[in-house]
Amino acid sequence: MxxxxxxxxxxxxxxxxxxxxxxxxxxxxxxxxxxxxxxxxxxxxxxxxxxxxxxxxxxxxxxxxxxxxxxxxxxxxxxxxxxxxxxxxxxxxxxxxxxxxxxxxxxxxxWRPYADAREVLRTLRGRGTAVGVVSNIGWDLRPVFRAHGLDAYVDAYVLSYEHGVQKPDVRLFAAACEALGADQRATLMVGDDRRADGGAAALGCAVHFVEHLPVAERPDGLRPVLDLVARGA
Structure with missing residues (x-):
């Protein structure tokens, strides 16, 4: 990927x-x-x-x-x-x-990051995999990533309010792939909303869903992403 x-x-x-x-x-x-x-x-x-x-x-x-x-x-x-x-x-x-x-x-x-978020983002960065954040949101979330020490692992932020379109509109996912210089057919979208995040499939991206749970109840929900990327999803 x-x-x-x-x-x-x-x-x-x-x-x-x-x-x-x-x-x-x-x-x-x-x-x-x-x-x-x-x-x-x-x-x-x-x-x-x-x-x-x-x-x-x-x-x-x-x-x-x-x-x-x-x-x-x-x-x-x-x-x-x-x-x-x-x-x-x-x-x-x-x-x-x-x-x-x-x-x-x-x-x-x-906000609190999920327990495995740092490990997964750091590992992806170490493997040379580009990382983007694609969010339906009405404000700048970059300070949240900086405050929690995760900004260093993110290559691009594509936020709906900055583009005037929201997921599942494929234009938001396309903007993210363009910002990362990535082929959408070799890109994985990870999210918790099957409708909104699932819209990436229409662009040709692979999609993986996690459960929207409290932090304490989902200690390792992101780790499967590393295996998916290694296998090419």
Whole structure:
């Protein structure tokens, strides 16, 4: 394989829990909330899908937000509007917390790399395999990689909001292959979303899926990638 493309959230990194997310924002804003209320609100935020990068939400997106939600990764403005929009389904003790929650999820402190991410990226780099990150996202994730010491192993970042297209549109995968100088037929896409990341197959890329699980529950989900690359997928 010439190159491996990785999704970001749920693949290389996992966002903090909804309770940790809410607790951090309340602490920074110095807004008190009883512990039982904090847990309840965190559960409601998670259910409506207000935490970007979390596992799929349980409550359907309100009809009025569906058009925005479907296009949310095409720009920074759409991304913020979509997530703060669903967040406003949950009553919070202060109006400024909706934007504060959105801002928190962009912080490197809100993210943890999967346990085997460094090993896999470092090994690929050592083998001379090009590495790209292809993400549906509305903000610059490069600082997250730098803060966690993984930026040195990534050759190119192709982010939906910077290109105005989102996975599964093949143009995003094509841009990544072009940035890496890689033949799409010798490129492997690794992700957790069968629809979005699976779009790479239409370009001719091989595709491998991982499970979107908490970090502690997926210690070695990325290691099979090394065998796939060695065998030519």
């Amino acid at each position: 010439d190159a491996v493309l990785f999704d970001f959230s749920g693949t290389l990194f996992r966002i903090e829990s909804a309770e940790s997310w809410l607790r951090a924002v309340l602490s920074d804003a110095e807004v008190p909330l009883p512990e039982h209320e904090l847990s309840r609100v965190a559960e409601e935020l998670e259910a409506v899908g207000a935490l970007p990068g979390a596992a799929p939400h349980a409550v359907p997106v309100p009809a009025g937000l569906v058009p925005l939600w479907s296009e949310r990764d095409r720009s920074a403005e759409l991304h913020r509007a979509a997530y703060t929009g669903v967040c406003r389904q949950v009553a919070l003790p202060a109006a400024e917390l909706y934007d504060a929650l959105y801002d928190r999820h962009m912080s490197p402190a809100a």
